[in-house]
Amino acid sequence: MPYFGVSLIVTTIVFSVLLAATFVLWYRSERTLSIHSITTRRREWFYWAAILFTFALGTAAGDLLAERLSLGYLPSAGIFAAVIAVIAIGYRFGVLGGVFAFWAAYVLTRPLGASLGDWLSQARADGGLGLGTVGPSVAFLVIVIGLVTYLTTSRRDVIES
Known part of the structure; x- marks a missing residue:
């Protein structure tokens, strides 16, 4: 369902671009995206911008898969959980670096949480548990x-x- 007349596809794309731009600007400015090096005000601003766009993107992407693409809330959560598992395995076996693995998994926890939250809260008629x-x-x-x-x-x- 579109919010304020804007489709979930558009909001997912817009927040993806904003998050990517935040990471690009952060890295160009600071030469790191590590959360362990957030020691300056500017790095903290970049961090909180990334968090803000991650939350917005997570809600949009979770709803996009579950509702717009009609996958359902639980299958959508399963997809996000599976991708997070692949990232964890990639990190564990040294294929992915720690900073990339952290941010990729972190970003995906948002739509995972949105899908699970909707699955628990939405009415049974809408594919949820109705809690x-x-x-x-x-x-x-x-x-x-x-x-x-x-x-x-x-x-x-x-x-x-």
Whole structure:
């Protein structure tokens, strides 16, 4: 369904171009796209621009596959998850560099999340489970709080210098 009269194809293309332009300008300016080197205000601006366009692109791309191309929410999520798995395997076996693998997987988590969220929340007649938005949102909030609490106390995510 078009938002404000703009099709999902157009929004997916526009946000893809904006994200690509952000990465090109960021790399030309800073010579890195590594999130571990976000130590200046300019790098932080590039980072947040990439995040903004990633979220918008993720919603558009997820809806494009699921709704416009009529694949359905769960099959669309499966496609995005499979591509993320291929990226992880490519990184694991040294075919893909860490920075590229991170950003490629990160960008794809957005349409994966949008597809899964729609699958959980949308009505059964529309291909979803019909759980609404509140229940799944609360469940995800509890999971996120649990993970943040675990990582904060265990410090398993801390990289030793």
